[in-house]
Amino acid sequence: MDNRPSRHRPVRIRSSRCEPSGQRRLSIREIGGALVRIGLLTEGGYPYVSGDARLWCDRLVRGLEQHEFDIYALSRSERQEDEGWIPLPPQVSRVRTAPLWMAEDTGVVYGRRARRRFAECYGELATVLCSGSGMDASGSSEEPSTSEADRFASTLYGLAELARDEGGLVGALRSEAAVRALERACRAPGAPRTAREARVPDLLTVAAHLESALRPLSLDWYEDDGLGAVDLCHATSGGAAALPGLLAQHFCGVPLLVTEYGVRLRTHYLTATESSPAVRALLTAFHGRLAAEAYGRASIVTPGNAHARRWQERCGADRDKLRTVYPGMDASRFADVGESPECVDPHTLVWVGRVEPAKDLVSLLHAFAEIRKEEPKTRLRIIGAPAGAEGKAYLQHCGALAAQLFPDEADGPHAVGDNPVSFEEIGGPELPTLADAYAAGAVTVLSSVVEGFPINLVEAMLCGRATVSTDVGAVVEVIGGTGLVVPPRNPRALAEACVALLRDTERRERLGAAARARALELFTVEQNITAFHGIYLEIVSRTPVRRVVLDGTGEPLPFASPAEAHVPGGWTGQGLRVVARGGPGWAVGPPVRATAPTAVTKGAS
Amino acid sequence: MSEPGDVAISSGSWDARSEEWLSTGQETRTRPDATHGDEPGARAPDHPSAPHRSSTPRRTAADPVKALMHRHRDLCERAVDPLEIAAGLEAHGVTDRTAARFRHRDVFSLAEEMYARMPRDGETPTPPAPQATSRPRADWVLLTLLPGALCTATVVGLHLTQGRPRLTVAVAGALAVAVALRAALARGPLAPRPDTTAPATAARTWTCWLLAYALLGDGLLRTALAGGPDGLPDGTPNAPWPLAIAPVLALVWACAPAAWSTYAFTARCRRKLTASRGLEDFAASVRPLLLTTFALFLCALAGLLALTSVTLEEPTAYAPTLALGSLLLLARLLTTHRFTHAPAVILTATATAQAMALATVFAARLPGCDVLAVPVQTLADTWGPASVQTLTCGTGALILLLHATRTLTRASAHAPTEEQR
Secondary structure, three states: OOOOHHHOOOOHHHHOOOOOHHHOOOOOOOOOOOOOEEEEEEEOOOOEOOOOOHHHHHHHHHHOOOOEEEEEEEEOOHHHHHHOEOOOOOOEEEEEEEEOOOOOOOOOOOOHHHHHHHHHHHHHHHHHHHOOOOOOOOOOOHHHHHHHHHHHHHHHHHHHHHHHHHOOOHHHHHOHHHHHHHHHHHHOOOOOHHHHOOOHHHHHHHHHHHHHHOHHHHOOOOOOOOHHHOOEEEEOOOHHHHHHHHHHHHHHOOOEEEEEOOOHHHHHHHHOOOOOHHHHHHHHHHHHHHHHHHHHHOOEEEEOOHHHHHHHHHOOOOHHHEOOOOOOEOHHHHHHHHOOOOOOOOOEEEEEOOEOHHHOHHHHHHHHHHHHHHOOOOEEEEEOOEOHHHHHHHHHHHHHHHHHHOOOEOOOOOOOOEOOEEEEOOOOOOOOOHHHHHHOOOEEEEOOOOOOOOHHHHHHHHOOOEEEEEOOOOHHHHHOOOOEEEOOOOHHHHHHHHHHHHHOHHHHHHHHHHHHHHHHHHOEHHHHHHHHHHHHHHHHHHOOOOEEEEOOOOOEOOOOOOHHHHOOOOOOOOOOEEEEOOOOHHHOOOOOOOOOHHHHHHHHO | OOOHHHOOOOOOOHHHHHHHHHHHHHHHHHHHHHHHOOOHHHOOOOOOOHHHHOOOOOOOOOOHHHHHHHHOHHHHHHOOOHHHHHHHHHHOOOOHHHHHHOOOOOHHHHHHHHHHHOOOOOOOOOOOOOOOOOOOOHHHHHHHHHHHHHHHHHHHHHHHOOHHHHHHHHHHHHHHHHHHHHHHHHOHHHOOOOOOOOOHHHHHHHHHHHHHHHHHHHHHHHHHHOOOOOOOOOOOOOOOOOOOHHHHHHHHHOHHHHHHHHHHHHHHHHHHHHHOOOHHHHHHHHHHHHHHHHHHHHHHHHHHHHHHHHHHOOOOOHHHHHHHHHHHHHHHHHHHOOOOHHHHHHHHHHHHHHHHHHHHHHHOOOOOOHHHHHHHHHHHHHHOOOHHHHHHHHHHHHHHHHHHHHHOOOHHHHOOOOOOO
């Protein structure tokens, strides 16, 4: 409810609507009312059935039906393309796809001048890559790092311009000239040790990787009727998806928004462990610089949690540009359970998740042994399917351990007993849905030693359950003060926290209610969509695409797009030809504000 | 030791709660320090959770980071960048709270210390193990022999039959050999790379033409210069338009040595690729390999030709056959290494030149066009009619050989193909 206007940034679109203050808070559909055309850039993602984060993108696109979406999707494999798309809502006006998994060598043969241009650009790129990733020198030597980043950017855009002029870059990136340029850079005097050790196969591997990473440069998306026509580009991940956004900004001045739920650079570090040190050094440098360039050029960067945010800050993202937008969960599935806390079995602990070693169920079982000493009637239900072969083995191990630690027990001498620890899966007759799983217990436990964004914890919060979790990943950030947190690998602390909650019904209920309130405020789909809606409008108002309007003879028309052009509603000047301002390389910086912000605030008041 | 209630406070206003949580969060941060810390002074003496600690034996280490480095030594040795260590540590569950135990602000600075303290000088990189080359597979080895076998069967059939059945045998044999050749070239070392966008049909057409010329061309040229031909060839060596079966049979059999030598060439190139330090080294070591491969193939072809000529009792025409064989081998080698442009051009040019030679001889019969036949006539008078094929194919082969010594010695020609689909 902190809605003091003085702290708001002067957003032209919103404030130019002069409603009385009582009507300010309208529903999502109404606020601003401006139609924004969004170029959604995905890599191996949204419209494909097997895409990453397609659920999130789908909710976003469906949630913002007043806007128009152009989807530019890079597919990751042939199988992914064959599996097709999910059904798209009508606000998606166009989908353009390009394969990242293969390159069509168009057979473009460069002339001498183009060859020289390519050799210059690529040589420069190789030199920049050999000068390190640019992230080792933190603080001490800012200046050289900045100039290196500029050199990287200029080579990147130089290659993109070459690809646009010559109609493709694939053949050149695979050519001997590229490998030679890499070799020269690696053997140069200033190159680091790892680069100097590069052998011929390493050079070939690096060249092949760069070729596949730079495939978006050869696309024909950066025309006035392509990405030049959108108001802003929204890259749904870093890395390859952000590259078209960078080029659209370079060629057409379209502002860029980068959303990362997992930092791509970090994924690269974790996955690329097989190749030789030289290959890793060069490719790491490339991905690091690309990430820094994307963060640097983006108008706004939205990490999905504080962990991603720290990585982005570390990789050079400006703190002012970072807005954490938490992933949204569908709260309606848990509404019934969350709003009826009375049907709780007070002696049951629940663990929900995918069974794998990182979840440290062994520690949970040991903690449960301690709990049983204090509260003998307690039961533990471990609910979840094993993840892969490793998970299966781990589940068996845990089952054996549970059988050893806890003998079967029965209510009386004539009843059939069973083990206080039960391993179950969702979908059976007892637990038909996920919400039932959380409803089965009074306290939800999370015992992981490694965790990213703990979705299971958010689900438990939405169910209004008191939780005890280990202090890993984004747990503390998610739980806030609405649950108990203990150090990882500390069964005794876990046990004590659980016992404290099991004994205190009132505290449990209070914590559960607080957790549900917190989750509903922070982790719902609606907050996610609202946040992105606001960010879209903010970007469009702060860095509008400035298109030069031409008159009949092709001369630029001064004052052809007055301030009213940005006001919601129909604008009559439709018939004029509009071209994006490609412009020379020096004019690439963030566009200048069309009107002074003082005029805007005056209009708002 | 822990009173969990101090971490999550469930009463009071939001602000008070969060502030309180913040302060206790600090306390949480110091707690592991006290438990596992290296020096007793780090522990607050009046900490309320002291009684529990007596039960757990305290680990004392002079240098906790060193122990951590030892635990993650693979990661530290492998890392090319502090961020790589940071990512690896996080994947092992190290958080900023853990890093605080090592007196660091966050994981990044801990990783930087680990990266900086890793001894790096003096170690030499282990030379990469040569990749295990795949054994030649039986399917393509047998397939390369199939065209030769079918061709031999056809020739035997031609000798055994007369009249109309003979024609049937000839047509069926030619078709069978063509299909077998195509199958033999579709897999194994002579197959084009999967990512080659080859203009295959043109090259295939011109290859057929070149083979047809080797079979019929010399006889046609000879009869044409003598004023013929008066009828179609009947397949006998002593007819006015004789067929040169021995060279074609040798060429078809030569599929097998071509495939084997290409296989050896590719395997050795791959080994050189792993071993060489620079691109110049690689080029210098591949050039003799290429020439050796080429020479081996020529020797094999010459041997085959001698064998077939003796068996079929035909005159041995070494020069034109070897020229044609080397042209076809080089064109195929270049095509399999993604250089499709030059072979297509050269094959087209060679076939066109041969067609022109034939055409000029026939065109000279028109009134007033006698001059047209002069070059071919002179050539045939000096070196015999076979010199047309020798000259055209030889020139093409030479150009392709020069091209191949430049292009096939590049490392990028031997780059492993992409497998991700």
